Amino acid sequence: MTDTPASPDLERTDPVRVLLLEDDTPLRERFARILEDWPGGELVAACATLDETLALLRQQPVDLLMTDLNLPDGHGIEAIHLLSKLYPNADAMVISVLADDETVLAAIEAGAVGYLLKDADPFELVESIEELRAGGSPISSSIARILVRRMTAPPPSPSGPPLTPRETEILRGIAKGFTYAELAEWLSISRQTVPVHIKNIYRKLAANNRSEAVYEASRRGLIRL
Amino acid sequence: MTDTPASPDLERTDPVRVLLLEDDTPLRERFARILEDWPGGELVAACATLDETLALLRQQPVDLLMTDLNLPDGHGIEAIHLLSKLYPNADAMVISVLADDETVLAAIEAGAVGYLLKDADPFELVESIEELRAGGSPISSSIARILVRRMTAPPPSPSGPPLTPRETEILRGIAKGFTYAELAEWLSISRQTVPVHIKNIYRKLAANNRSEAVYEASRRGLIRL
DNA sequence: AGGCAAATACCATAAACAGGGTAGACAGAG
DNA sequence: CTCTGTCTACCCTGTTTATGGTATTTGCCT
The missing domain is CATH 1.10.10.10 (Winged helix-like DNA-binding domain superfamily/Winged helix DNA-binding domain)
Known part of the structure; x- marks a missing residue:
């Protein structure tokens, strides 16, 4: 199947198998170009629909899923869920314009470890992928603020009558x-x-x-x- | 006291009052230079010790605290605590080499909204400050991973014997x-x-x-x- | 000093609970 | 089909609570 079955896991010389999910055609092609030019990985496919992605995921292993969230036939979070289920070692990165708390938190809980807004430039995209493969979580600062708020908010109800x-x-x-x-x-x-x-x-x-x-x-x- | 008491809060034309806390002298001077060159703010002081910082915070208002964590006379989190207490609208950004889960989470819970590793370059530093003032949370990807892990880890203990x-x-x-x-x-x-x-x-x-x-x-x- | 609230302490009693044993009906697994 | 686990039901007994009243000490506030 593969070409270089040699090196185990010491050095990640195997190309990262990337799956792209983005319904907007111009954007998808732009991202696809960037990913194809990236020397560290191999673009398995560039899907436009959720169904297509789910089917592909079931057919072949993927190391990295780059996905939009609002899709014509469903929600990108479903793809993240399936990815996490089938390939627990794979990573998921969201590239979306959606930035409301609910969506962001749902994506993170689904297993996304990266979350970029769509205004990211090509250089930032590649840089983020490499950070992600290095074990980091590239997250746009406005998205990260949502996570920080969630972590610092927790004093749910210090209300009520005081106890001695x-x-x-x-x-x-x-x-x-x-x-x-x-x-x-x-x-x-x-x-x-x-x-x-x-x-x-x-x-x-x-x-x-x-x-x-x-x-x-x-x-x-x-x-x- | 101030020079331009005009514009209320509609547009943040007032310069951001920045306080820097970093015990390493070369690094502190380097950061101080960067902050002085930054047109958006005014460097109130560049402290080398925690005590110095706590005293300064009590004397004058600060909009942004850039702080290291491991200090000779204490922990930078104390400075963040005091900042949050005295000036709830101020922001705190950590610049540290410390990246263990405990430290990071403690800093975030203390009120830090930004967290950069010390390998950040000057451009990244300024960019991060501007993102932070814009309401974002610039966080190094390896730090962000800690937050993501914390948020996805929560299955506290589905362990043990199941209840009917x-x-x-x-x-x-x-x-x-x-x-x-x-x-x-x-x-x-x-x-x-x-x-x-x-x-x-x-x-x-x-x-x-x-x-x-x-x-x-x-x-x-x-x-x- | 006087007044007041909180924390401390004691007693008594009816209600509720914990834990023991026993057993039938029923569904799913082997 | 039998076995196992679950849910159901009952009885009994000793222990623990819940709640009432009363009183002393301490510290705070007027």
């Missing part, structure tokens, strides 16, 4: 399944004092028992998981 | 604080059957009571919050 430090400690203990006696010994207080704190926790969390309190507390981000 | 659908339902009810009787009515089963399921849940989750079960289940991602 003592109550927070008790709450952690409750989550770990401690009984009155265990909580009392753990905090070095009387066994009879524990239920008082717990009752206050219930009131503040609008809970009526331990499991509901744990549920509410973790939902409100009051305790770590 | 019935047990999952029961578990949700437990989390909501239902009693035996309420669970029985909710699921239209006998009150005596409920504890059997619960007991099985305890066994599978290695829990001994409701709150511990809820804690374990939410920790393992078996129930939504």
